[in-house]
Amino acid sequence: MIGQTLKLQVHSLQDIAPGLRHLRLLSVDGAALPPTGAGAHVQLSLPGTARVHRNAYSLVNAPGSRSAYDLIVRRVPTSRGGSAAVHERLQVGDVVEALWPGNLFAPVRRASRHLMIAGGIGITPFLSYVQDATVRQAGFALHVCCRESEQDVFAPWLGSTEGVQFHWNAEGHRLDIAALLTEQPAGTHLYVCGPEALNTAVLQAAEAAGWPANQVHTEHFGGAQTGGTAFEAVLQKSAIRVQVGEDESLLEAIERVGVAAPCLCRGGACGVCALQVLDGEPEHRDHFLSAAERASQKLVMPCVSRARSAHLVLDL
Amino acid sequence: MIPPSTFTSRPTYLSLQPAAGPGRHWLVLQVGNVSDTLLAELAQAFAPVQARLHIVWVGAGEGAPQQAASLPGLVPYGPVLALPDLAALPKALAQQPVLVSDRLYVLGTEPFVWAVADVASHVGWTHAQWQLCHTGSLQRKVWCTHCHNITEGVTSSIVTCAGCGRNLLVRDHFSARHGAFMGVMVDAEVPGVLPEAEEIFP
Numbered sequence: 001m002i003g004q005t006l007k008l009q010v011h012s013l014q015d016i017a018p019g020l021r022h023l024r025l026l027s028v029d030g031a032a033l034p035p036t037g038a039g040a041h042v043q044l045s046l047p048g049t050a051r052v053h054r055n056a057y058s059l060v061n062a063p064g065s066r067s068a069y070d071l072i073v074r075r076v077p078t079s080r081g082g083s084a085a086v087h088e089r090l091q092v093g094d095v096v097e098a099l100w101p102g103n104l105f106a107p108v109r110r111a112s113r114h115l116m117i118a119g120g121i122g123i124t125p126f127l128s129y130v131q132d133a134t135v136r137q138a139g140f141a142l143h144v145c146c147r148e149s150e151q152d153v154f155a156p157w158l159g160s161t162e163g164v165q166f167h168w169n170a171e172g173h174r175l176d177i178a179a180l181l182t183e184q185p186a187g188t189h190l191y192v193c194g195p196e197a198l199n200t201a202v203l204q205a206a207e208a209a210g211w212p213a214n215q216v217h218t219e220h221f222g223g224a225q226t227g228g229t230a231f232e233a234v235l236q237k238s239a240i241r242v243q244v245g246e247d248e249s250l251l252e253a254i255e256r257v258g259v260a261a262p263c264l265c266r267g268g269a270c271g272v273c274a275l276q277v278l279d280g281e282p283e284h285r286d287h288f289l290s291a292a293e294r295a296s297q298k299l300v301m302p303c304v305s306r307a308r309s310a311h312l313v314l315d316l
Numbered sequence: 317m318i319p320p321s322t323f324t325s326r327p328t329y330l331s332l333q334p335a336a337g338p339g340r341h342w343l344v345l346q347v348g349n350v351s352d353t354l355l356a357e358l359a360q361a362f363a364p365v366q367a368r369l370h371i372v373w374v375g376a377g378e379g380a381p382q383q384a385a386s387l388p389g390l391v392p393y394g395p396v397l398a399l400p401d402l403a404a405l406p407k408a409l410a411q412q413p414v415l416v417s418d419r420l421y422v423l424g425t426e427p428f429v430w431a432v433a434d435v436a437s438h439v440g441w442t443h444a445q446w447q448l449c450h451t452g453s454l455q456r457k458v459w460c461t462h463c464h465n466i467t468e469g470v471t472s473s474i475v476t477c478a479g480c481g482r483n484l485l486v487r488d489h490f491s492a493r494h495g496a497f498m499g500v501m502v503d504a505e506v507p508g509v510l511p512e513a514e515e516i517f518p
Contacts, residue, residue: 112440182338186414186440210337210417212444 006033008044010094011068017153019075020121021087024068028095032066038132039105039125039219042069043266045097046085051248051256055082056266058124059101060157062131069101074121104270105193105219107135112187114140117175117202119194125219126193127157130164143167145175145198177202181209193219220267220287228283231307235259235316236278250302250312259316261302268304275300280312323488329450332358332421334365339417341365342409344432346424347375349452354423371396372408374424374432402431410439420446427457427468430495454517457496458486466496474502474513483510486517 008025016022027033036042036059043056057071073086090096105125107114114135116126123144129135130142140163144154148168158164167175181190181202190211192202199218206216227247234241235254244253251273254261263273268286277300284294286301293299300312334341343362350358362369376398399408409420420436422429429448436446458467458475465479470486477484477499484499491498503510 182417184416186416186418186445187442188416208337210335210339210419212416212442214444215416215442 004100006098006100008069008096008098010090010092010096013090013092016072017150019087020150020153021073021075023071023073023086023090025071025096025098026068033069034100035064035066036061036069036101036128037103038063038107038128038135040101040103040128041105041125041265042071042101043099043264044082046082047089047096048081048085051081051252053081053085054252054255054266056102058105058128060124060127063128063133069098072121072124072127099264102264102270104265105191105217107132107191108189108215108217109134111138111189111215113138113185113189115180115184115188115190116140116142117177117180117190117192117194117198118142118144118146119192119198120146122192122194122198122219123154124193126191127154129191130158139163141165143175143180145194148173177205178209181205181211184209184211187215189215189217191217191219196220218287220269228306231309232311233307234279234311234313236313237316244306249304250300250306254302254316261316263303266303268301271301273301273303275302276315278313278315280307280309282306282312283308321488323490325490325492326488327426327448327490327492329448332361332423332447332449334362334421335419335447337417337419339415339419340368340370342370342372342418342420344372344374344405344420344422344424346428346452347373349424349428351451354451358423372405373398374402374405374428376400402428402435405432405435406439409436409441414440414445416445418445421449422446423449423451425452425455426450427455427495430457430492433492434495456486456517457494458484458499459491459494459496460484460499462501466494467499470497471517472513472515474510475499 007028009028011024011026014022041056041058043054046053046055057073060070060072073083075087076083107129116129118126126142142164145167151166167173190206192199199220203216203218230246231244232241233244233250233253238259240257240259242253242257244250251261251263261273264270269288271288277298282297282300283306285304288301289299373396397408399405420441422432429450433446433448456470458470460477460479462482463477463480465477467475467478473486475484475486482501483503485502487498487500489498
């Protein structure tokens with residue numbers, strides 16, 4: 001049921017560490033929320049100073065829970081507005097609109113074992129993984145790269161720390177990715193969620209260590225880098241020209257002028273928002289299109305990608 | 317060569333090529349179905365990984381020596397593990413814990429390669445770890461949709477089911493789990509009236 005909206009009310013806001021805020025949302029009418037699985041996310045419409053920000057956040061609830069949605073948001077210094085809205089403006093009792101939860105990062109049920117690597121706030125999807133019965137039954141190892149001081153912050157979700165190892169940036173505490181990925185038993189699935197540099201390092205190390213590609217999964221942070229040079233988008237079918245500002249994404253600009261554009265993850269991962277390019281040169285920033293699709297210049301993912309040319313003509 | 321099929325379940329087979337990566341390579345060959353030419357091609361393809369190559373020769377029969385002395389073409393790659401039949405394979409493939417970096421390459425008839433894949437999956441291998449290649453006879457295993465029995469060694473387009481005796485049309489619809497093709501009763505409307513069987517899987 002992609003696309004249906006929910007009205008959620010802020011039940012509590014709690015700072016669990018400097019820059020980390022735990023947010024609990026309940027349904028406004030008290031009805032049970034749509035159930036979610038491990039790795040699911042929910043897209044919130046957050047009130048900004050100038051406009052509404054739509055950001056996707058991982059749910060840290062136990063799989064199947066329908067009473068509340070819990071998420072943890074890190075304050076990002078260069079926030080485009082989403083994390084600033086959660087940390088500065090959102091109050092208990094506020095009502096926010098959300099899309100039905102989606103899941104682009106579910107654990108693979110047939111895995112014989114689950115190996116997870118988290119970087120910073122990238123731990124959030126794994127907080128629901130470790131509460132998942134299938135994951136627990138198969139066995140898992142969770143390696144968390146974080147600040148030394150943040151080790152205990154996630155204890156309420158991790159339960160026991162069995163299977164969990166923390167790493168931080170100090171001699172003797174750094175994660176040796178290559179060593180970890182060597183000699184893992186067949187059937188193990190590898191998941192990584194963290195900053196771009198960690199994701200890339202893990203994917204490269206996995207390939208070098210001989211992991212089959214279909215046993216390696218990654219989730220990228222959305223919204224990390226959507227701004228850039230302003231350009232003009234031409235929506236051919238709608239006969240609308242829209243200026244895409246330096247600090248907004250192409251998708252946000254399209255939504256601003258009221259054109260319906262389907263989307264799901266808003267982070268360049270799911271492929272739902274892909275649009276046909278009729279003219280102009282896209283600047284690809286997504287993780288979805290293949291190298292051949294990028295080279296063809298025929299498709300663009302407006303949630304993260306922009307234009308190298310002054311104009312980008314879209315079949316929309 | 318198997319002719320192309322319009323059935324998407326019909327497997328296509330490529331020649332075996334060792335994957336990049338640091339893992340061990342297991343080459344499982346079916347006795348009697350791998351020609352000397354093919355062995356020479358394999359020897360050339362697997363030369364770069366010979367230090368990490370394990371060769372298993374299946375179907376050598378009862379009383380076969382545990383270590384076959386040699387295999388034409390693959391001689392330089394050291395000893396070969398010879399197994400009397402497929403039943404001995406699970407133990408051989410599970411001798412050491414299988415790692416994500418290990419790869420399995422199987423060459424033989426279609427029923428053979430899928431039987432090896434089935435054995436491998438039961439001892440921890442995943443499908444992304446194996447490459448299967450068909451050589452030799454085109455004979456098929458046929459799975460009856462009515463009684464669920466398997467008829468082995470089918471060479472004709474219509475076959476009598478070994479389980480229920482129905483006349484089955486052998487379709488190109490393939491089950492990787494059974495390693496078999498679907499057989500559907502061909503004379504259900506008018507019993508006994510059936511097209512002529514053709515020998516198309518020699």
